[in-house]
Amino acid sequence: MEKQTSWMDRYSRQILLPEIGGIGQKKLGKSSVGLVGANSISQPFFLYGVGAGVGKWGLLDPSLSSANNLAFQAKSRNPNIEVRVYSPKNLKEDIESWVKQWSIVIDASNNHVIQQKLTSACQLTRTPIISAGCDGSTGWILQAPCPFCLTSTPPLHSTKNQKNWVENMVPGLIGSILAQHAILFLLKPPKIASPQLTNFTADTYTLLNKIPYKDPNCPTCHITS
Amino acid sequence: MNTDAFIDITADNCPMTFVRVKLKLEEMSSGQTLTVRLNGGEPIKNVPISLQDENYTVSKPRADGNCFLLTVKKP
Numbered sequence: 001m002e003k004q005t006s007w008m009d010r011y012s013r014q015i016l017l018p019e020i021g022g023i024g025q026k027k028l029g030k031s032s033v034g035l036v037g038a039n040s041i042s043q044p045f046f047l048y049g050v051g052a053g054v055g056k057w058g059l060l061d062p063s064l065s066s067a068n069n070l071a072f073q074a075k076s077r078n079p080n081i082e083v084r085v086y087s088p089k090n091l092k093e094d095i096e097s098w099v100k101q102w103s104i105v106i107d108a109s110n111n112h113v114i115q116q117k118l119t120s121a122c123q124l125t126r127t128p129i130i131s132a133g134c135d136g137s138t139g140w141i142l143q144a145p146c147p148f149c150l151t152s153t154p155p156l157h158s159t160k161n162q163k164n165w166v167e168n169m170v171p172g173l174i175g176s177i178l179a180q181h182a183i184l185f186l187l188k189p190p191k192i193a194s195p196q197l198t199n200f201t202a203d204t205y206t207l208l209n210k211i212p213y214k215d216p217n218c219p220t221c222h223i224t225s
Numbered sequence: 226m227n228t229d230a231f232i233d234i235t236a237d238n239c240p241m242t243f244v245r246v247k248l249k250l251e252e253m254s255s256g257q258t259l260t261v262r263l264n265g266g267e268p269i270k271n272v273p274i275s276l277q278d279e280n281y282t283v284s285k286p287r288a289d290g291n292c293f294l295l296t297v298k299k300p
């Protein structure tokens with residue numbers, strides 16, 4: 001924990017916000033995020049998150065060098081945070097134990113198989129999760145996904161393997177919106193987390209915010225749209 | 226005048242003046258009062274407005290040497 005004076009200086013703009021204040025700022029400092037994926041979605045997310053003062057981080061990516069690089073950038077932005085880097089190969093625990101140590105898991109893997117695995121592990125351990133991804137000009141953020149709905153209503157991302165609309169623009173934007181979602185969540189976790197989708201299409205500039213995402217026949221989630 | 230807590234922000238500049246007062250008030254309970262010692266100029270102009278914006282009841286400033294005293298009540 002940094003000294004009180006530098007803590008106040010660093011976060012003064014957030015402490016001034018009625019929605020955060022000193023209480024919210026301390027809450028963020030005690031929060032932890034398990035971030036999956038070291039890529040152009042997780043980079044802006046991570047940097048905004050550490051700037052906001054989320055205290056403890058775990059970064060999981062098959063490429064330890066990408067993860068270490070991102071961890072280094074994050075520590076340069078805010079040296080008071082704690083970051084640990086993990087690779088799926090070197091994971092000592094099972095995925096359930098890994099997810100449940102965090103206040104929230106952020107899946108930026110942009111990979112449907114990993115997304116399903118993480119979603120199931122989070123549901124089993126009652127760990128909050130937000131998933132995000134993009135393909136071409138479309139990006140999405142899925143809050144509290146349901147494993148059944150994810151499996152029965154296939155991926156939000158297409159498999160067309162389009163080229164990025166503008167290099168890194170859509171992932172950058174999605175990563176930034178994701179940071180806002182996660183910080184709001186950490187400050188005030190919703191009582192009931194129902195699957196909600198935020199969708200962005202760059203070519204038409206359409207942002208659909210928090211629409212229910214579920215398979216109508218899902219036996220486990222009961223939300224009305 | 227009776228007060229539950231006291232803070233001197235004459236050594237601070239805006240916006241740290243309000244940050245300090247706000248953090249102090251967050252530690253206090255509803256109904257308690259805080260006396261704030263602050264400078265004229267920017268602090269006396271800004272701090273009461275910021276407090277009122279966050280629903281605190283603020284007294285009229287009283288002179289205290291070259292400085293001012295405010296009493297703030299937590300809603």
Ligand SMILES: [Zn+2]
Pocket residue numbers: 146147148149150214215218219220221
């Ligand atoms: Zn479902």
